[in-house]
Amino acid sequence: MRLTANVPLPAPVTAPGYDRAAQAAGIVHIGIGAFHRAHQAVYTDDAMGAGDRDWGIVGVSLRSGDVAAQLNPQDGLYTVSARSAAKAELRVIGAVQKVLVAADEPQAVIAAIAAPTTHIVSFTVTEKGYLRGIDGLLDLAAVRGPSSLYRFVGAGLAARKAAGLPGLTLLSCDNLADNGAALNVLMRQYLAADHPGLIDWFDANCRCPASMIDRIVPATTEADRAAVASVLGVRDEGAVVTEGFSQWVIEDDFAGPRPCWEAVGAELVAAVAPYETAKLRMLNGAHSALAYIGLGHGHEFVHQAIADPAIRPAIERLMLDEAAPTIDVAPGQDLRAYAAALLGRFANPALHHRLIQIAMDGSQKIPQRWLETLAWHQARGSRCPSLEAAIAAWIAFLQSDHRIDDPLADRLREAAAGPGAMVRLFGEGGLIASEWRPDPAT
Numbered sequence: 507m508r509l510t511a512n513v514p515l516p517a518p519v520t521a522p523g524y525d526r527a528a529q530a531a532g533i534v535h536i537g538i539g540a541f542h543r544a545h546q547a548v549y550t551d552d553a554m555g556a557g558d559r560d561w562g563i564v565g566v567s568l569r570s571g572d573v574a575a576q577l578n579p580q581d582g583l584y585t586v587s588a589r590s591a592a593k594a595e596l597r598v599i600g601a602v603q604k605v606l607v608a609a610d611e612p613q614a615v616i617a618a619i620a621a622p623t624t625h626i627v628s629f630t631v632t633e634k635g636y637l638r639g640i641d642g643l644l645d646l647a648a649v650r651g652p653s654s655l656y657r658f659v660g661a662g663l664a665a666r667k668a669a670g671l672p673g674l675t676l677l678s679c680d681n682l683a684d685n686g687a688a689l690n691v692l693m694r695q696y697l698a699a700d701h702p703g704l705i706d707w708f709d710a711n712c713r714c715p716a717s718m719i720d721r722i723v724p725a726t727t728e729a730d731r732a733a734v735a736s737v738l739g740v741r742d743e744g745a746v747v748t749e750g751f752s753q754w755v756i757e758d759d760f761a762g763p764r765p766c767w768e769a770v771g772a773e774l775v776a777a778v779a780p781y782e783t784a785k786l787r788m789l790n791g792a793h794s795a796l797a798y799i800g801l802g803h804g805h806e807f808v809h810q811a812i813a814d815p816a817i818r819p820a821i822e823r824l825m826l827d828e829a830a831p832t833i834d835v836a837p838g839q840d841l842r843a844y845a846a847a848l849l850g851r852f853a854n855p856a857l858h859h860r861l862i863q864i865a866m867d868g869s870q871k872i873p874q875r876w877l878e879t880l881a882w883h884q885a886r887g888s889r890c891p892s893l894e895a896a897i898a899a900w901i902a903f904l905q906s907d908h909r910i911d912d913p914l915a916d917r918l919r920e921a922a923a924g925p926g927a928m929v930r931l932f933g934e935g936g937l938i939a940s941e942w943r944p945d946p947a948t
């Protein structure tokens with residue numbers, strides 16, 4: 507038996523506290539992976555539970571039918587398990603109404619974006635999903651391909667304009683530097699190529715707020731699904747497992763209505779940059795360093811790598827001595843406390859967060875996680891021994907027998923082989939655009 511709206515839930519499991527069937531869909535979310543289900547969908551479920559209405563989510567997968575096959579037979583329902591060493595809290599989330607697979611039903615995706623009830627299109631498509639070339643600009647060949655969010659959003663916006671409907675908020679929830687402005691620039695580049703008549707309307711009617719999103723969400727395993735089934739009494743193919751911690755800081759710049767997320771823990775602020783930069787350079791920067799250094803030491807999980815006395819001090823230095831000084835903090839933002847909290851989160855033994863999951867797509871992650879910090883120090887004549895060790899560990903990873911899961915995999919392997927790898931990767935005209943220049947002797 508599967509989890510559905512008709513299955514009674516056992517007492518410790520929290521159920522949606524509102525009439526799901528009565529809610530209109532106000533959000534289309536593109537890239538409905540585990541991260542969205544454990545983070546933004548939970549805030550939206552909480553907002554509807556607190557009395558806000560009509561923020562149902564239509565999820566979209568661009569290509570894979572996996573999440574649709576998990577959630578559609580379950581009426582969109584799934585569980586979130588928040589795990590620490592001490593406890594696991596289980597709740598059922600009701601915010602997702604259905605999942606569309608864009609490759610199979612492109613018109614349904616465009617119709618959802620163009621629906622009068624839709625006010626927000628949000629994204630968790632990962633760094634590579636924005637289809638930027640090495641120069642950071644939109645890869646115009648890739649945007650015409652099957653993994654392109656742009657075609658669907660462009661067609662949906664064109665339909666809204668033609669119908670005289672209001673514009674939309676396009677909300678990036680990915681770990682890009684200045685994600686809102688980045689999406690805005692890329693979207694305008696796409697419109698200039700395929701819908702030039704839409705640009706003025708887009709500028710006048712749409713908004714792309716920045717956001718900092720934070721919750722550690724390892725890929726769900728079969729053991730996780732079995733543990734959830736043992737509590738629920740039925741199978742939940744869409745189950746996600748995460749930590750107790752969750753944070754969302756959003757630039758308060760919306761084109762129209764939005765859920766009252768601030769009533770349920772999100773922070774709506776004028777400027778996200780201090781939080782986003784701290785998160786990218788400290789949390790994600792440490793994560794990627796733990797991944798490559800940890801794998802080099804034979805570890806499998808984040809909690810093992812951070813417990814290793816040969817690794818932990820370098821990670822502390824990376825956060826406090828290398829990343830923290832580069833951040834222009836907001837009033838009241840305490841980076842020492844932030845680093846201490848991050849060390850505690852990384853140590854969570856109940857999460858089983860695989861280093862190899864974090865190691866994927868290094869070419870897309872390393873610029874905002876490491877290179878901006880390195881460049882800041884280089885401009886001031888200081889060095890970053892921990893980040894330099896992390897770079898060396900990445901190169902060793904590229905030279906190793908590990909499968910390289912990265913859109914630039916073949917070119918990275920080639921560039922990393924043999925002496926001079928640093929310069930081929932990060933030097934003038936190298937594979938990774940960088941303001942930081944490695945020592946030519948390396």
Ligand code: CS2
Binds near residue numbers: 720
């Ligand atoms: C991780 C992130 O996989 C990765 O690259 O660094 O997914 C990280 O777990 C999240 O950003 C935490 O909010």
